[in-house]
Structures are given as structure tokens and as C-alpha cells.
Amino acid sequence: MADWPLTADLGPLGALPTAPRLARGFIGAVLNSWGLEALIDDAELLASELTTNVVRASTNPDGSPMYDDEGKLPVLWVRLLSDGYQLMIEIWDTLPVVLGAPVVRHPDPDEESGRGLEMIDALAEDWGWESVPGWAGKRVWAVLTISGGDSPGASFLA
Numbered sequence: 001m002a003d004w005p006l007t008a009d010l011g012p013l014g015a016l017p018t019a020p021r022l023a024r025g026f027i028g029a030v031l032n033s034w035g036l037e038a039l040i041d042d043a044e045l046l047a048s049e050l051t052t053n054v055v056r057a058s059t060n061p062d063g064s065p066m067y068d069d070e071g072k073l074p075v076l077w078v079r080l081l082s083d084g085y086q087l088m089i090e091i092w093d094t095l096p097v098v099l100g101a102p103v104v105r106h107p108d109p110d111e112e113s114g115r116g117l118e119m120i121d122a123l124a125e126d127w128g129w130e131s132v133p134g135w136a137g138k139r140v141w142a143v144l145t146i147s148g149g150d151s152p153g154a155s156f157l158a
Contacts, residue, residue: 004081004088006034011077013051015058015093016065020051023078027089030080039087039144042123046142047078049120050091053140057095074137086125087144094137 010026013019024044031040058066058074065073072094079090120127120142127142 004083006080006082006084008080009077010079011092012075013077014065015054015074015076015095017055019055019076020048023047023051023091026078027080031087034082036082036087036146039146042144043080043087043089046120046123046144047089047091050089050140050142051076051078054091054093054095082146085146087146088141089144090139090141092135092137092139096136097131097138 008026008030010023013022024047027043027047028040031037031043054074054076060066067073074094076091076093079088079092081088081090123144124142125145127140129138129140131138
């Protein structure tokens with residue numbers, strides 16, 4: 001595991017349709033301040049897909065929010081980490097793994113959804129998910145490589 005001297009967190013956010021938009025705005029602001037503007041589009045897309053997955057898993061078939069047995073709305077957090085050479089995007093949520101475990105699908109060409117994890121697989125250097133001991137939900141992560149040996153992020157840390 002790399003040492004991540006740059007970190008930024010957003011949350012908790014309710015697992016509502018507004019969460020992906022908030023995540024994109026957060027990522028744009030943070031990456032701009034870190035000198036990693038070149039990664040903003042890909043990072044926003046990755047975070048948007050990952051947060052959208054949490055929102056969809058937290059929504060009833062009629063489109064209403066799903067609440068747990070205690071009447072609580074599932075929540076999520078967005079965390080960015082960078083060592084100047086890589087950017088890790090983490091999405092933490094409170095969904096039981098049975099409701100929100102990421103599974104790559106291979107939808108038919110006429111299907112309107114189901115391509116998000118394929119897109120993440122194509123854009124990210126690596127990605128994955130895990131349940132975390134002592135945590136009710138899971139952590140999904142994706143890594144982007146900062147191109148060029150003299151990356152702005154690396155010089156930001158100097």
C-alpha cells in the first residue's frame with residue numbers, strides 16, 4: 001500500500017440522487033487545488049458511477065429511498081488520496097454487501113444501464129471492493145495513474 005500524503009474526505013452524504021453531483025463537485029475542487037486538473041474528468045466519471053451504484057442499491061423499485069430497520073437512510077463517503085503519482089478514489093457506504101456488492105455486467109447493446117463497472121474497469125489502473133471488519137457496509141476503490149514523471153501532483157508534495 002502506498003503512502004498517501006494528500007487526503008480529502010466528503011461525507012456523510014445521504015444515498016440520494018444528489019450524491020453523485022456533490023461527489024463530482026468535490027473532486028473537481030480538490031484535484032484543482034492539488035494541481036491534478038488533468039485527472040478531473042476521469043475521476044469525476046469514476047466517482048459518479050460508484051456513487052450512483054450506491055444510490056441505485058439504496059432505492060426501492062418505485063424510486064423512493066430505502067430505509068433500514070432503524071429508519072435510517074444509507075449514507076456514503078467519498079475519499080481522495082494521492083501520493084503525487086497515483087490518485088485513489090474511495091467510496092464508503094453503509095449498505096449491507098448483499099444489497100450493494102459491485103458486479104461487472106455485460107449488458108446487451110439495447111440495454112440502457114449496466115455499463116458503469118465496465119467503464120470503471122477501462123478507465124482505472126485498478127479497482128476493487130471489500131467489506132471492512134467492524135463496518136456495516138463496504139469500500140469500493142479505483143486508482144488512476146498520474147501521467148508523466150514530473151506530474152504536478154508530485155511537485156505539489158515537494
